[in-house]
Amino acid sequence: MSSNTFGAALRHGHIATPASRAFFAWQEGKLNAGQLNQREAGKFFPATQSGLTDPVAPTDSPNALPPRDGEIASANQGDGRFLDEPGTHWKKHTVTANEIMKFVWTYTAPHATRRYNYFITREDWNPNLPLSRAQFESTPFFKAEFTEQPFWSHGATLRPTGPTTHEIQLPQRSGYHVLLAVWEVADTGNAFYQVIDLDFVGNGNDNGNGDTIPAAPASLxxxxxxxxxxxxxxxxxxxxxxxxxxxxxxxxxxxxxxxxxxxxxxxxxxxxxxxxxxxxxxxxxxxxxxxxxxxTKSSSTVVTPPTAPVRLHSMSVTADSASLMWGSSEGSNPIASYIIYREGDEIARVAASQLNYTDRGLRAETTYRYFVAAVDSQDLLSVPSNVLTVTTLANSSDDNGGNDDNGQYPAWRQGGSYTAGEIVSHNGKNWVCIQSHTAWAIDWAPGLAETLWYEAR
Missing domain, CATH: 2.60.40.10 (Immunoglobulins)
Structure with a gap:
């Protein structure tokens, strides 16, 4: 395995059983643990556009850009493009039609969860072509969904337990097929994509007629x-x-x-x-x-402060910024806001619906300590979250103070938040943002993400 398999980039989650295509790659040292857990792109597959709201929970974060056709297994992430290779050479799990199969999700940073969708390739799909929307059935054959909203008022209900197990009856298929499992979260615009290769053998003659033990219900x-x-x-x-x-x-x-x-x-x-x-x-x-x-609740009239925000962690770090994310608090009263502290001093307050914050204007190669606290509608303050220590990166030799060579536009940075129409410099060129987004991944950079940036002329 890679030398940084257990590095600090652990975040989010993956399917551990049965082994996904990405999990096999991790076992072979082709992905580190952070890359395994971050097969992440915009939610609402098979949608192709960003900015969509959830029909079940319209107060959830709108979706980011879903993975493009041909980049579904990598989830648009450049470090896993080899996962998108067409062909029948992938390691497969031998299964039968209508078999009850267990799928186990494990997490390193569980998000408020809206649903899990499971798709299967069409009966006439072509494994020698790239995985695309046309290769998959348009609707999931299994869905586990939570309907409580808004997500910031139902933290405990929507927070997945680790691990999460789904018992799923496989559809009627024969031969080689690909299963796509998608974990959609409520508190960001993203989802996590796991591709699993299956080899259907036998005739699967039960056809779900009740002669076998049924699958257990999901999401109690x-x-x-x-x-x-x-x-x-x-x-x-x-x-x-x-x-x-x-x-x-x-x-x-x-x-x-x-x-x-x-x-x-x-x-x-x-x-x-x-x-x-x-x-x-x-x-x-x-x-x-x-x-x-x-x-069950107590009849006592004692009002308790909110619980501490959980799992404060860094999404990305640059030479002058740190992007933070945390899990929601709960309490006797509705949560009103979150307070972000740096070195013990308050630096920002965000709404209860916002579980992330980017601290900008930091010094390069400097260590900072952060924690977050919640405030409820009665101004009761929670105890602090865990303390997160972050060290900013070194300035690159050609950074020029964050501007391009002619000093007109700021340099693009991984982890930066950009609005439509904003102009940045990158690799000696100027680029215009097409749609508002936060650049979580390096392959969302100008010149790589053609749906997010176009070159300024």
Whole structure:
């Protein structure tokens, strides 16, 4: 493996089981851990444009640019372009049609999650052509989705547990096919893309008729909690024609076809463990889902401050800036804003819906310490987040103080935020921004990202 496999660039997540194309590349040393976890591009595949809002949750961050055709496996990231090579040479998992298969996501920086979509190539796809939208079915064959909004008021509900497991019934296919799994987040415009190569063998003659054990439902979670009740919801099983059994502390409390249930008559300030299973028409029951622990509220009138923001981490660092991101806080009152501190001094406040901030105007080759705190609607302040230490990069010899050689326009920087119409210099040329974005990846640079920049004439 690469010498920097366990470097500081760990962030976000990937599918560990079954091994994705990127995971195999990581095992072979072709990607480091940061690159494995950051197969990241704009959400809402198979959409092709950016700036779209989520139809389920319009207050989510609009999407960034989704991956271009031919760059789906790399997610538009230049360090993984070899993942986009067409052909049948990729390592494959042997499966059968209608098989129940487990997909396990692991995270290094879990985001507020909106959904997971799973796509499969069309029956007549051509593996010798690049992966494109035309090669995949236009709709996912399986989806696990959360509908709570706005995301900043449902931090615990939308934050994925690590690992997250989906039991999915594979569609009817034969021969070599590609599965595309997409983890869409609510608090940024991006998603994480994982391509998995499958070899379908046998005839898969069950056709989902209930003769096999069904797939467990996905995304069991609490939608509302009071002093005496817990409202729960879950996604449908990938196996058609099933009913559901909901268990509290190992005892069945619901048996039916609905996708939600309210458990009443509970004790206040008490933790309860819930699991759910699917039951086929012939009475075969799936394995129970991972347990969800829910604690009912207390009738006490004591109001507590917000919890500390979690997982403060750096998205990118330049010679004069540091881009920060963190997980949301929770409390008795709605969160009003977040305060960003550098070296113990407040430097900015952002709205509750904004879980990121770019600190600019820093000194090159200098170490800075940051933490973040939350403020609720009653001005109650949380304890600080973890302390993040960041060291800025050295100025390049041709940086010229951040401007190009003629001093007219600032130099493009990875991690910088740019608005449509803004002009920057890069590699001796001037470039005009086509659409507003934050340049998380190096291959979003002018001259590489033709959908983001055009050369000024």
């Amino acid at each position: 979670h609490a939608t509302e909690v009071t002093t005496s009740s817990v409202a729960l919801a879950w996604n449908a099983s990938a196996t058609a024609g099933v009913s559901y059994r909901l268990y509290r502390n190992g005892n069945m409390i619901f048996n039916g076809s609905r996708l939600s249930f309210v458990d009443n008559g509970l004790m206040e300030n008490t933790a309860y463990s819930y699991t759910i299973s699917a039951v086929s028409a012939t009475g075969k029951e799936s394995a129970q889902s991972a347990a969800v622990i829910v604690t």
